[in-house]
Amino acid sequence: MPELPEVEALRRRIEGGALHRTIEAVELGNDTAHVDLPDPDARASLTGGQFTKTRRHGKYLFAGAASGPWMALHMGMAGSVRLYDADDAAPDYARLIVRFEGDRRMAFRDPRKFGWVKVVDDPDTEIAAHDLGPDALDIDEATFVDRIGSSRGAVKSALMAQEKLAGIGNLWADETLYQTGVHPTAKGTDLSERTLSDLYTASRRTLTSVCDVDADYGELPDAWLIHRRETDRACSRCDGQIQTAKVGGRTSYFCAGHQPPP
Ligand SMILES: [Zn+2]
The missing domain is CATH 3.20.190.10 (MutM-like, N-terminal)
Incomplete structure (x- = not known):
C-alpha cells in the first residue's frame, strides 16, 4: 500500500x-x-x-x-x-x-x-x-511524543493512526520499530521519553531515506527490515530471527531478539 x-x-x-x-x-x-x-x-x-x-x-x-x-x-x-x-x-x-x-x-x-x-x-x-494529523515529515517532536506516548494501544497502531500523524502505514511503521528496537505491541504509554524521541528520529530517517530514492526499495540499505520481511530470516542487528504477529489487523514483521515483547 x-x-x-x-x-x-x-x-x-x-x-x-x-x-x-x-x-x-x-x-x-x-x-x-x-x-x-x-x-x-x-x-x-x-x-x-x-x-x-x-x-x-x-x-x-x-x-x-x-x-x-x-x-x-x-x-x-x-x-x-x-x-x-x-x-x-x-x-x-x-x-x-x-x-x-x-x-x-x-x-x-x-x-x-x-x-x-x-x-x-x-x-x-x-x-x-479526513481528520488527518500533521504530515509525518512535518510533525514536530513534542507533538509526536505526546501523541504516540499517550496512546494506550499498540505503538504500531498509533504510528499508523492517520489522525495522529499522516503518512505512515504497515511497511514503514514496521521499519521504524525495527530500527528503534521497539516491539509492535508495546503500549505507547509504557514507552520512555527517550524511546519516543528515538522513534521520532527513526520515523523521519526512514521516510526521508525512502523519499530520497523515490521509493526504489533496491536502493535502501541492506540492513533494513524491508529486505528481510520473511519468517525466520536472520536479523541484521542481532542474532535473532524475524517473526510475525497480527497487530491492528495487519501482519507485522519484527525481530524476536532486539524487539522484545512488552
Ligand atoms: Zn534483531
Whole structure:
C-alpha cells in the first residue's frame, strides 16, 4: 500500500512532467465500475485549466492551480500515477486519464480499485474532512511524543493512526520499530521519553531515506527490515530471527531478539 514516500515519488513525477500544460479532457479509463472517480461535471471543471502546483499530505496527493480546482488522489492499496505520451498505449488498469494539450497524458492506475480521485476546491478542506494529523515529515517532536506516548494501544497502531500523524502505514511503521528496537505491541504509554524521541528520529530517517530514492526499495540499505520481511530470516542487528504477529489487523514483521515483547 503506497505510504508517504511512495506517494511523494508520485507527486514528484507529476511535478516533473505534468505541470503548466493545458488540460484538454479528463476521461474515464477501463473498467471503472466500483472506482470512485469524478463525475462528468467535475471532470469538465478541470478542462481548459492547468496543474501549476502539487501538494502531498500523508498519503493524499493533490494537483491543481492555486485558485483551484484541484484533483485529489488517494492510491488505496495499489494505485499509482503514470505519465506517458499519446503514441504509447495507456497503461493497464488506467481508471482515469488526463489528456493534456499535445502528447502528454497522465493516468491514474488502480488494479485493486481501492483508490479514488475527486475534484476539490481546496486541499486544506479535504485534509480537514479526513481528520488527518500533521504530515509525518512535518510533525514536530513534542507533538509526536505526546501523541504516540499517550496512546494506550499498540505503538504500531498509533504510528499508523492517520489522525495522529499522516503518512505512515504497515511497511514503514514496521521499519521504524525495527530500527528503534521497539516491539509492535508495546503500549505507547509504557514507552520512555527517550524511546519516543528515538522513534521520532527513526520515523523521519526512514521516510526521508525512502523519499530520497523515490521509493526504489533496491536502493535502501541492506540492513533494513524491508529486505528481510520473511519468517525466520536472520536479523541484521542481532542474532535473532524475524517473526510475525497480527497487530491492528495487519501482519507485522519484527525481530524476536532486539524487539522484545512488552
Ligand atoms: Zn534483531
